[in-house]
Amino acid sequence: MPGRTPEPGEDPREIPDATIVRLPLYHRALMALDRAGESTVSSEQLASIAGVNAAKVRKDLSYFGSFGTRGVGYDVPQLLSEVRAHLGIQRSRNCIVVGAGHLGTALLTFAGFADRGFSVVAAVDVDPDRVGSRIGGIEVGHQDDLDRLVRENDVVIALLSTPPEAAQQVADDLVAAGVRSILNFAPTLIEAPEEVVVRNVDLASELEILAFHEGRRDNEVAPAS
Amino acid sequence: MPGRTPEPGEDPREIPDATIVRLPLYHRALMALDRAGESTVSSEQLASIAGVNAAKVRKDLSYFGSFGTRGVGYDVPQLLSEVRAHLGIQRSRNCIVVGAGHLGTALLTFAGFADRGFSVVAAVDVDPDRVGSRIGGIEVGHQDDLDRLVRENDVVIALLSTPPEAAQQVADDLVAAGVRSILNFAPTLIEAPEEVVVRNVDLASELEILAFHEGRRDNEVAPAS
DNA sequence: CCAACTTTGTGAATTCTTGCACGAGGGCGG
DNA sequence: CCGCCCTCGTGCAAGAATTCACAAAGTTGG
Numbered sequence: 179m180p181g182r183t184p185e186p187g188e189d190p191r192e193i194p195d196a197t198i199v200r201l202p203l204y205h206r207a208l209m210a211l212d213r214a215g216e217s218t219v220s221s222e223q224l225a226s227i228a229g230v231n232a233a234k235v236r237k238d239l240s241y242f243g244s245f246g247t248r249g250v251g252y253d254v255p256q257l258l259s260e261v262r263a264h265l266g267i268q269r270s271r272n273c274i275v276v277g278a279g280h281l282g283t284a285l286l287t288f289a290g291f292a293d294r295g296f297s298v299v300a301a302v303d304v305d306p307d308r309v310g311s312r313i314g315g316i317e318v319g320h321q322d323d324l325d326r327l328v329r330e331n332d333v334v335i336a337l338l339s340t341p342p343e344a345a346q347q348v349a350d351d352l353v354a355a356g357v358r359s360i361l362n363f364a365p366t367l368i369e370a371p372e373e374v375v376v377r378n379v380d381l382a383s384e385l386e387i388l389a390f391h392e393g394r395r396d397n398e399v400a401p402a403s
Numbered sequence: 404m405p406g407r408t409p410e411p412g413e414d415p416r417e418i419p420d421a422t423i424v425r426l427p428l429y430h431r432a433l434m435a436l437d438r439a440g441e442s443t444v445s446s447e448q449l450a451s452i453a454g455v456n457a458a459k460v461r462k463d464l465s466y467f468g469s470f471g472t473r474g475v476g477y478d479v480p481q482l483l484s485e486v487r488a489h490l491g492i493q494r495s496r497n498c499i500v501v502g503a504g505h506l507g508t509a510l511l512t513f514a515g516f517a518d519r520g521f522s523v524v525a526a527v528d529v530d531p532d533r534v535g536s537r538i539g540g541i542e543v544g545h546q547d548d549l550d551r552l553v554r555e556n557d558v559v560i561a562l563l564s565t566p567p568e569a570a571q572q573v574a575d576d577l578v579a580a581g582v583r584s585i586l587n588f589a590p591t592l593i594e595a596p597e598e599v600v601v602r603n604v605d606l607a608s609e610l611e612i613l614a615f616h617e618g619r620r621d622n623e624v625a626p627a628s
Numbered sequence: 629c630c631a632a633c634t635t636t637g638t639g640a641a642t643t644c645t646t647g648c649a650c651g652a653g654g655g656c657g658g
Numbered sequence: 659c660c661g662c663c664c665t666c667g668t669g670c671a672a673g674a675a676t677t678c679a680c681a682a683a684g685t686t687g688g
Contacts, residue, residue, distance in 0.1 A: 196675055198615050202608035206590060220635065229592045232635095233677055240637055248636040249684045265611050266618020273610070280509035285606070287505045290590055294607035295614065335613055358620070359613035361606075365431060365515055367454045375616045377609055381510070381586075382519035383427035384602055385498070386490050388560055388584035389520065390423050391600045393491020395583070421645060445665065457665095458647055465667055473653045473666045 193264070197238045201265055202294075203228040204238070208258040209293065220251035267295025274333045274357070276348050277340035278303040278311075278318045281363060285337050287314035296335070300327040304344075321348075328355035335359045342366040349376075418489070422463045426490055427519075428453040429463070433483040434518065445476035492520025499558045499582070501573050502565035503528040503536075503543045506588060510562050512539035521560070525552040529569075546573075553580035560584045567591040574601075 207227040211219055221239075225232040239245065239252070242264055246252045262268050273291070275282050278301050286301055303309055304321045311318050319327055327333070336357045340348050345364035352360060353374055360376045362368055365383070370376050432452040436444055446464075450457040464470065464477070467489055471477045487493050498516070500507045503526050511526055528534055529546045536543050544552055552558070561582045565573050570589035577585060578599055585601045587593055590608070595601050 194675070199608075199612055201615065202605065202611040205611060206605075206608070222635085227592065231677080233679095234675090236635090236637065237676085244637070246636050247684065248682075249634045249686085251635070264615065264618070266614045266616075266621065267611060271610075271614055271617065280505070280512045284505035284509045288606065290607050291610065294611060296607065296610050334617055335610060359617055361609055361613060367452065373620075375613055377613060379604065379606070379609060380427065380431075381513065381604070382515050382521065383424075383431070384586055384604060385496075385516065385521050385560060386427040386430060386492065386519060387424055388586060388600055388602060389491045389496055390426065390489065391491075392496065392559055392584055393489070395598075396491065419644070447665085456647075458649095459645095461666060462646085462668080469667070471666050472655080474655050474664045476665070 193241045197241055200228070200230060200234070200238055201261055203230065204235070205258070205261050205265060205294070208254060208261060211254050212258055216254050218251045219254055219257075221246070224252070262295070265295070270295055270297045271335055272297055272299045272331055272333045273335045273337055274299065274324075274328060274331070275301040275316075275337045275339060276303075276321075276324070276352070277338065277344075278305075278308045278313060279339065281339040282337075283313050285339060286316055298337075299331045300333060302327065321351075324348075324351055325355040328352070328357055333357060335361065337361050337363070338368075339363045418466045422466060425453070425455060425459070425463055426486060428455065429460070430483070430486050430490060430519070433479060433486060436479050437483055441479050443476045444479055444482075446471070449477070487520065490520070495520055495522045496560055497522055497524045497556055497558045498560045498562055499524065499549075499553060499556070500526040500541075500562045500564060501528075501546075501549070501577070502563065502569075503530075503533045503538060504564065506564040507562075508538050510564060511541055523562075524556045525558060527552065546576075549573075549576055550580040553577070553582055558582060560586065562586050562588070563593075564588045 204224065207224055210227065221232040221235040225235045228235070239257070242260060245257055245260060273296055275285050275298055278286065282301065282303070286298055291298060298316060300319065301313065301316050302319045302321050302324050308318050309320045334357060336352045336359070338345060338348060338360055342364040345362065345366050345368050349360060349362070349368045349370055353370055358374055360368070360370065360374065362376055362378045365380045368376060429449065432449055435452065446457040446460040450460045453460070464482070467485060470482055470485060498521055500510050500523055503511065507526065507528070511523055516523060523541060525544065526538065526541050527544045527546050527549050533543050534545045559582060561577045561584070563570060563573060563585055567589040570587065570591050570593050574585060574587070574593040574595055578595055583599055585593070585595065585599065587601055587603045590605045593601060
């Protein structure tokens, strides 16, 4: 979906999109194993922790070389570091939260980002009641300071949690400020230049997908008259 | 991923997974068109609003029959109703929020669910400070009342926003109470019987996927020593 | 040092998804 | 009423992703 440029000789080993979305699962699983003091893990174990199957794990990991030892499995710290390297999170990446409503607040106070290689360093909003307040240790700036905050803090990723009406304008501002990746929580399509990667998280859409499966169980789908 | 039972003659028209995840996009787009008073829409227009291509739109919609008129396009209200029917949200579905932290609060106050066919009717937490408070018009109950709240309110979908350590236990309780779909925000795998559909939204994972693409631009990936 | 055992890495087969390209059908202007 | 034009619906081919299944490679116990 994020139109990869299909350069002919781009990289020795081209990692498929489907694999990329699974890397975070492996990352999570490996962190848990490492914390538990496990020094090696087999593809079978890793698969069961990540919730996928073993063949897929091996194929996925094979895209960045051979790191397993046959008969034993993978070295946990080494594989962890390898996965981190490929995810580009060896050093932490700075993020900004745009829109400090309830969702923005949740994002600002979410404890789980630091471990995973992200650091929320700034936030902005337009509401005067929110601007100036501190949420999760971050002072909420005004929307107008977005450009400055992005540049001063070396922000590369934005978490966009504004109402949908404001999303496109905010996205444009973010791109102009130099942000290169946007995680969009607003339930609307946002346009951005090709080199900016946008991912969408639409909570209502997720629920609808669940509802689809519910519907399948309830009954035969009753088509609209 | 939610292992569809591959029954031989299960249903007249089997809708592919890839299509299912796009239905919510069409739903969103059609609601916008309907609100704007558009009475018809072509696959081309719909595609551009939803952010996909026209051929895909036509193929996707064709899975539930022929509703377009050649030369004109699709009738917006009719198609909207058709999409709703297939998504199983003709009548609203009741949801419970489990874990009323910042994220749970965001979910409880999120305005966008009602339109899309969902109604959050209950919430629970374990923290005595939160139990009894009202958030977004819902009174937060105690975790121990989960079973009762689910049954009394005819809840079929749960939004799981507890810390990861508690997630599996909560999921078990939800399943025991009769919940059939879980949207899991906790960054951990949760196990559930096959007939219960679980979808995962891991915010850190989403960021990691963005970081992957960042990394690709920064430089050549530097493999771990 | 050898044999038995374990687990990786990967070709090949299969299944799923996408996208093209075009025929079929329906509206609309003349 | 006829012919042109537009857009759907879909067969087919190309491309991805998944899964299988097995040889290769390393470990461990005797």
